Amino acid sequence: MNLTEALLHALKERGAKEVYGIPGDFALPYFKIIESTGILPLVTLSHEPAVGFAADASARFRGGLGVAAVTYGAGALNMVNAIAQAYAEKSPVVVISGAPGTHEGGHGLLLHHQAKHLDSQYRMYKEVTCDQAVLDDPATAPETIARVLQSCIEHSRPVYLEIPRDLPAAPCAPVPAFAASGTDADAVDACARDVLQRVQSAALPMMMVGVEVRRYGIEDKVALLAERLGVPVVTSFMGRGLLASASCLEGTYLGMAGDETLSEAVESSDGLLLLGVIMSDTNFGVSGSQLDRRRVMHAEDRQVRVGYHVYHDIPLGALVDRLLALLDDGQEADMALSGCGGSSDDRALQGAGLAVNPRGFMADAADITPTDIAALLNDFFASHGAMPVASDIGDCLFTMLSVDAIPMVAPGYYASMGFGVPAGMGLQITTKERSLILVGDGAFQMTGMELGNCTRLGIDPIVLVFNNSSWEMLHVFQPETAYSNLGEWDFAAVADGLGGRGHRAATRAELARALTQAHAERGRFQLIDARLAPHSLSPTLARFVEGVRRFSSGQ
């Protein structure tokens, strides 16, 4: 076995399903081994940001490792933004980069693709990964790879591995099997009892769930915990779609941009249990009031903050397991709180945050608004079932908050444009199910060309472009400026040229017809160019903008 094969086997054993990548001369040796061995399928795309976005989306959706393989310098540095997003949003992506050979740096020449120093790339990736290594010694490579991949899995953050181009075929022992880090059972027990006691003594306990619940594959356990605790549950903005079937779910917390009753219940809770929630401005930015830390229990990033106490090295899964075990030990008698433990009409918030999403799409000659698209998608999913959904940022993501909760990936916190199309392509590749991509016209201009790879890759996603001829999310904050006007782009014509089928829709009737036709045709991607009514906004974006305005003016 050689070093590249050892790495590929280790990735596959730890849940990777494919390698997304673009090679270069520093990467040719290891790309050749990826292709010739077939240990993991190689999926090449056209531009490295898309490689990173596709690997990230595959990891998030499947809850396993994503793999992004690139060349040194121009390739790897092209992908830094996508990996920064994966880091910020806790997605376990393994970056593999080719590099100059172990003896190439010593001839006094600057090497092509080199930035400031030969190790500048390594240093830049240290800023957007939780662990890194240069595999420059086949004797130590197996242990090093095991350590770095363990960091990726346990911290659910990207990692970086660099392979000098003279070593990919070097003989190498297999990588040791994954062994989870040990945890201190007494510390986990003490933490769980502290949390339970606070939830038990609270008059208005609430639970909020975030992305880590999916990243660590414990969604079912958390739904059970919520039922057993009998406390109302909300998701964070980024956690949208979690616990979709849990009877405890009250809705999605959006601060000033969301349901007032639900926001008030969260912000005034005297026992708020945050499980796997990233404490970001997009999750809490437009809050009516700052959360009172004394009343918050926040489990994230292998730490649990209970008031001003911090419990270190407490994996989220271990905490949830211990909480359930304590409840099994007869604690539930004390825990029977009003809430979703009873019948649905006992629920603390009576489903306040569960917006009544629009249905009953009107297929007439009226202009198309984001709310119309939400209604059409709710009708469509009710008839045809859910599809894996990838959304870019922009009003398409806010519109999804009016769509019944379904499995989806979107960069709700780091919020880089360009994610949607490559992410949706990655979803169909990694799940083998046809995906739906929601993307604004501005974001489509960044990575939409990747659709030209669909025929070669054998995928046929449905792409819905929210075409408002504008960077509308920016325009709403500066309506007096003109630079957000993007002019007229014919995205349907672009689709035809890239091997797909384009549909233009300027009325609601044309939109309904386009989606019906797109769903009926398989074998090539379908792009629906939905021409939106000028400056029309989704209700959630409108409330978000209003909330930010009030928040900024101190109201």
Ligand SMILES: Cc1ncc(Cc2csc(CCOP(=O)(O)OP(=O)(O)O)c2C)c(N)n1
């Ligand atoms: C890679 C990157 N560069 C710039 C920006 C900054 C931005 C945030 S929102 C936005 C406009 C999005 O326009 P689009 O047409 O896609 O969607 P919509 O607002 O609904 O009309 C920009 C430019 C971000 N977030 N990422």
Ligand SMILES: [Mg+2]
């Ligand atoms: Mg736009």
